Amino acid sequence: MVLDMAQQAQGVAPRTALTWKPWYTTRDSVLDEQHRTIFELMNELGALVQAGRYDDAEVDALLRQMDVQVDEHFVLEEGCMAKQACPMAQKNKEEHSQFLDIINTFKTEFRKTKSLATLQAFHETASYWILAHVCFVDIHLRSCGRHGAE
Ligand SMILES: [Fe+2]
Numbered sequence: 133m134v135l136d137m138a139q140q141a142q143g144v145a146p147r148t149a150l151t152w153k154p155w156y157t158t159r160d161s162v163l164d165e166q167h168r169t170i171f172e173l174m175n176e177l178g179a180l181v182q183a184g185r186y187d188d189a190e191v192d193a194l195l196r197q198m199d200v201q202v203d204e205h206f207v208l209e210e211g212c213m214a215k216q217a218c219p220m221a222q223k224n225k226e227e228h229s230q231f232l233d234i235i236n237t238f239k240t241e242f243r244k245t246k247s248l249a250t251l252q253a254f255h256e257t258a259s260y261w262i263l264a265h266v267c268f269v270d271i272h273l274r275s276c277g278r279h280g281a282e
């Protein structure tokens with residue numbers, strides 16, 4: 133599944149590092165900072181892929197960090213959207229759930245294959261998903277009224 137998704141994303145998936153740009157802002161400084169952190173974690177994973185040298189402990193540590201960051205971010209962002217009655221709130225939740233499926237599918241595949249191809253497919257799929265999701269879903273928060281941690 134992860135490999136299929138990476139193939140579908142081919143041509144549009146970012147092959148270089150994710151770079152946060154000002155127009156990705158949600159106008160919530162905490163959420164923006166979390167997005168930047170998630171971008172950095174994906175870039176660390178990209179560096180492992182590019183080097184072609186990694187061990188299970190490195191990948192595990194990165195995935196654990198990603199799990200913590202992503203969980204924390206999704207809870208906060210979904211709460212903000214609900215509070216603001218954002219029209220994208222439901223779609224946001226659905227896409228978050230889809231991303232968690234992508235991560236879990238990858239973990240299962242990686243445990244079986246331990247292969248660079250699996251790691252690369254996950255990196256491309258997840259990078260593409262994150263960028264598209266921030267640009268097409270998350271940024272709607274900025275037109276939903278008041279923002280920021282209260
Ligand atoms: Fe989101």
Ligand SMILES: [Fe+2]
Binds near residue numbers: 167205209
């Ligand atoms: Fe987000």
